Amino acid sequence: MKTLQFTEKTAYQGESIYVGIDVHKKNWGICILGDYLERKVYSQPPQPEVLVNYLHTHFPGASYYSAYEAGFNGFWIDRELQRYGINNVVVNPSDIPTTDKNDKRDARKIAKGLRHGNLRRIYVPHQYILEDRLLLRGRQKLLADIKRCKCRIKSQLHFFGIKIPEALDKPYWSRSFRHWLQTKLFEGSAQVLLTAQLEELESIERQKKNIEKQIIALAKGKYNQFVSLLRSIPGIGILAAMTLITELVNMEVLRRQIRCIAFWGLVPNVYVSGETEIVRGMTERHNAFLKPILIQAAWRAAKLDPSLMLTYNQLCRRMKPNKAIIRIAKKLSNRIRYVWKNQISYQNL
Template sequence: MSTYVGLDVSQKETEICVVDVEGRRIWRGKCRTEPNSIAVALREHAGGAVRIGMETGPLSIWLWRELRALGLKVDCIHARRVAAALSLQVNKTDANDAHGIAQVVRSGWYRAVAVKSLASCRIRAILTARGQLVSIRTTLSNQIRGLLKTFGVVLAPGKGGTFDKMVLSRCPEDALVRSAIEALLCAWRVAGERQRALDAQLIRIARASEVCHRMTSVPGVGAITALTFATTIDDPKRFGRSTDVGAYLGLTPRRYQSGEVDIAGRISKSGDRAARSLLFEAANTLLTRAKKDSDLRQWGLALMIRIGAKKAKVAVARKLAVILHCIWTDGTAFEGAR
């Protein structure tokens, strides 16, 4: 008998619901959130499962990979789509959520999320750690500046060694205040050391990658941006057109159309935030600090005059995403320099 399964995953237990082709519930239960435990339960109660669905979450990549290795046809469904489908439920429980996911899977009214490869996840772990260290360092430096202002010390703009020397030279002589500032400054230094170590590791990985090496031929695109883009896309073949990459990364405008109303809004900002942010920074570098001129830069500068700097940088970021995907799939390098 053909069945459809919904999994509502939590850290300790996973709620399971099995329905038939007409949506009638056949079995409902729970097990530990471990691939083997879930596989045993599914083989016992849903041996003829046509599709198995679960929503995206912290454990979904691991569970998807392990359950697929055990021969189970598992699909990951975007959490926003699941939330929209479950929004009409009167009572929100794990059991009801699993039943709702099973009905979504049975209807087929969803698009399975592409799960990243293990190689991409390993590099993303380093990129994520680096991003956290950058954020921690920024927070600590702002905290130091804020504390010093309490005692009338306003530091001039500066970073790295300049910031370190300014803090030490202008910190009040009060022992309590100095101990607090030195504790924060020590943490700031350690975060910087660990960030630089990860930067060096990421640069080595990018240099060893032929694809990333070609991507860095684009003005404004460095090793971190190339690696972030490559691990976000993971498989370039899943995009039929390079122009679809811009929409995937949330760099295209939202649209609301109903009857005679047709409104183009701000960019959707869907997809990976880190990749979108780094592409915007690359666009800013290309337009404001690039030493070599190119057709892409001239196009962006013309846009800045016509629609403003911020919108022009978003447009260039979207164009960069398309170019990077073309470089990846065509096996070419950037040739737009004048």
């Protein structure tokens, strides 16, 4: 049986081809839809040029539209597809309902949502912003590594029943405490392990200091204007300001106030079924790196700003402090949004 071959370069002129891409490390699940029919569902190597060649070969002259979920691959796929002339969008995975792990079905849902216009594009930052964002995120991960190292060392001390001297009990991890850890507390293998753990801790701390130096250099350099504006808000320091800048990037994307608060994860999870409405904690759909920074800034702001301190004290009379600080964080986020949007220092309001 002969296969149909297209010799005309404009065979699909005026038609639209919608491509759903389910991105994985070793392969991509692809679903190709036309205006009315499903054209092809298959798997391919994780290379944009392979998809582009297939589209130009089998659907020449058409207008190409594609979409994939944001994830571990970042945004380099979007840049490559755009460079090849494909109108690509990157979407939030939460916008695409899934019921199982079938790659073809996931790609099909993405393609159908793209064809029906139900997918909302997320903002794709420039390359230099992404690099600076990873620098801030890398610092937060190093902080978690430092905490784990400290917990391992203390766990080893508790395991062998070694008590920390009262003079060194607080504050933890002072110079005298570290010097005490370096003395011969164990015999044999346990001391070798403790020495290795201390060396790992000091190595990670040096990495964190180097990253913080680079962050401060960026704050005093190309981000100086934005950092100065954000630092005028009580509770916002250099690291918090840099995290806000690299994660938010463009405040115009978050035009509505409620959308901005939801992006920071400061709205509750609400489940509605008929007349039943259930509220379960805070939403899981948010930027995981912004929320903790904003909560930390809210605790500082509640101590530094008289109006926020008064509000916090009033809230604590009718709710727990951890819930009250969420309200303070919302107020702080409104200040950040206003200062950013209007490019005016908070002290001049």
